[in-house]
Amino acid sequence: MIMFARSAQSYSILILSIWSCSILAQNSAILTPRWSQDQLNWHADMCRTLQTSRNGLPNGQGKVTWDFLGLNGVLEQYLTRNPPIDDWTGRLYRDELAISPAPGFSCLGENDNCVVATDCGSYDQSTGPWISITLHNFWRLTRAQIKGYDRAIETWDRNNQQLAKAVFTTAFGRNRNEFDVGAFFQGFFTGVSLVMPVLRAGGSFALALRGTIQAGAKQAARSNIRLVLADDPVADGRPFVQSLREAYAPMQADLRAILRGFMDTGITDLFFNPTVRQTVAFLQNGDLLNAITQTDDELIQEAADSIIRQTAANIVADIWSKQGLTLGLLANSQCSDTNICAVDPDGCSEFRFFASDVSPQRCLQIGAGFEFNSDLPFLLRQLKLDFQDISKNAFVCPRPGVFPPQETSIIDFGLPQCAFPLRHD
Structure with missing residues (x-):
C-alpha cells in the first residue's frame, strides 16, 4: 500500500515535470521565433549597437527594431498563453528571458530592484534584450514621475521655503497673498507637460500617465484639500509647502498604482481591464526601446522641474489674471x-x-x-518659467x-x- 502511494506520488511529480517542460518549450518557441535571415542579421547588428548604447537603441532604431522583429505579435502570443497575472513581468524576466537575473528582481514599485541585463549574451531567448529593456524603460520613466513629486517638494521646501515664497512675489506692481484654489486644481486638469522625449509624441502610455495625474488631481479637489497660505506666504512658506505635499499625494499614489498594476497584471488604466493587445500596445510599439540618454537622477529632475513649472504656472496665471494683466x-x-x-x-x-x-x-x-519688480524675470526662471x-x-x-x-x-x-x-x- 505504501509502495503504491509512493508510486502514485512519483507519477504525479513526473507528469508535473513533463507538463512544466512542455510549457517552457512552448514559451521558448514563442520568445525565440523563427526569423528570416534579414531579421537575424538586423538582430545581430542591434546586439552590437547595444554594446555602446546600454539604455536602448539610438537614433529611433528601437521602434524600427520592434516592428521589424514583430515583437508586438510575440508578446501578444506569449500573454495569450500566459495571462498577465501575479507579477507577469517579473516572472517573464526571471523564468523565461534572463540567464542570471538580479537577486530579488522586481519592477512593481519605484524602489524595487528593477535591473535588467543590457547585452544580448545575457538572455536565453532572442527577444529577451528587446522586451526586457522596453519594460525597464517603462519602469524608469514612471518611477521618475513618481519620484519627481518628492523632488519637487524638496525644492519648494529648500532654504527656508525660498522658492515657495517666491511664487507670491510674482505679481506686477504689488504682492498678493491669495489665489483661486479651484483654478489651481483646474491647472492640473488641463494636461501635464511630460518633458521626456519618448512621451512627447503621445501614445497610450503618455495618455495614461496624463490621465492618471488628472484623476489624482480631481481626487485631491474632491477631498477638499485646502492650499493654506497662512497670514503671509512671503514670510512663512511652510503652510503652503505642506498643502502642496497633500495636493501632490493623490497624483503620486495613482502613478504608483498604474506602475504596479501594469507590471503585476497588465493593467493600463485604473478603471477597466485591458485586452492582451491593449497591454502590449501600452509599451508604445517600440518607442520605449529607443535609448533614454538621461541618468535616473536627470529623469527625476526633469519630472520635478515640470511639476514645479506647472504648479507655479497655475498660481502665477491666476494672480496675473486677477490683476488684469x-x-x-x-x-x-x-x-x-x-x-x-x-x-x-x-x-x-x-x-x-x-x-x-x-x-x-x-x-x-x-x-x-504695469509696474514690475526688476527681480521678476529671475524669480520666474527659478520657477522654471x-x-x-x-x-x-x-x-x-x-x-x-x-x-x-x-x-x-x-x-x-x-x-x-x-x-x-x-x-x-
Whole structure:
C-alpha cells in the first residue's frame, strides 16, 4: 500500500515535470521565433549597437527594431498563453528571458530592484534584450514621475521655503497673498507637460500617465484639500509647502498604482481591464526601446522641474489674471530681429521681444502699463518659467481672457494651451 502511494506520488511529480517542460518549450518557441535571415542579421547588428548604447537603441532604431522583429505579435502570443497575472513581468524576466537575473528582481514599485541585463549574451531567448529593456524603460520613466513629486517638494521646501515664497512675489506692481484654489486644481486638469522625449509624441502610455495625474488631481479637489497660505506666504512658506505635499499625494499614489498594476497584471488604466493587445500596445510599439540618454537622477529632475513649472504656472496665471494683466501686440517695427527693443521712449526691457516662432510673427510685450519688480524675470526662471514662453503661450491661446482654461492635452511652449490666457491689447 505504501509502495503504491509512493508510486502514485512519483507519477504525479513526473507528469508535473513533463507538463512544466512542455510549457517552457512552448514559451521558448514563442520568445525565440523563427526569423528570416534579414531579421537575424538586423538582430545581430542591434546586439552590437547595444554594446555602446546600454539604455536602448539610438537614433529611433528601437521602434524600427520592434516592428521589424514583430515583437508586438510575440508578446501578444506569449500573454495569450500566459495571462498577465501575479507579477507577469517579473516572472517573464526571471523564468523565461534572463540567464542570471538580479537577486530579488522586481519592477512593481519605484524602489524595487528593477535591473535588467543590457547585452544580448545575457538572455536565453532572442527577444529577451528587446522586451526586457522596453519594460525597464517603462519602469524608469514612471518611477521618475513618481519620484519627481518628492523632488519637487524638496525644492519648494529648500532654504527656508525660498522658492515657495517666491511664487507670491510674482505679481506686477504689488504682492498678493491669495489665489483661486479651484483654478489651481483646474491647472492640473488641463494636461501635464511630460518633458521626456519618448512621451512627447503621445501614445497610450503618455495618455495614461496624463490621465492618471488628472484623476489624482480631481481626487485631491474632491477631498477638499485646502492650499493654506497662512497670514503671509512671503514670510512663512511652510503652510503652503505642506498643502502642496497633500495636493501632490493623490497624483503620486495613482502613478504608483498604474506602475504596479501594469507590471503585476497588465493593467493600463485604473478603471477597466485591458485586452492582451491593449497591454502590449501600452509599451508604445517600440518607442520605449529607443535609448533614454538621461541618468535616473536627470529623469527625476526633469519630472520635478515640470511639476514645479506647472504648479507655479497655475498660481502665477491666476494672480496675473486677477490683476488684469494683458499681452500687448505691437507693431513689429517696435522690436528688432535680435529680440532687443528697437528705438522706443521706454527703452529696452526683457518684457518685450520679437516672437519669430509663432504665426504670424509678432512683437509681444507683457504687462504694458504695469509696474514690475526688476527681480521678476529671475524669480520666474527659478520657477522654471520665462516671459517669452508665457507670452507666446498667451499669444496662441484661442480663448484669451477666459480663466481658468478648459481641459486640454495640447502643449504650447512648454505649458498647457491657454495656461496664460491673457487678454490681447
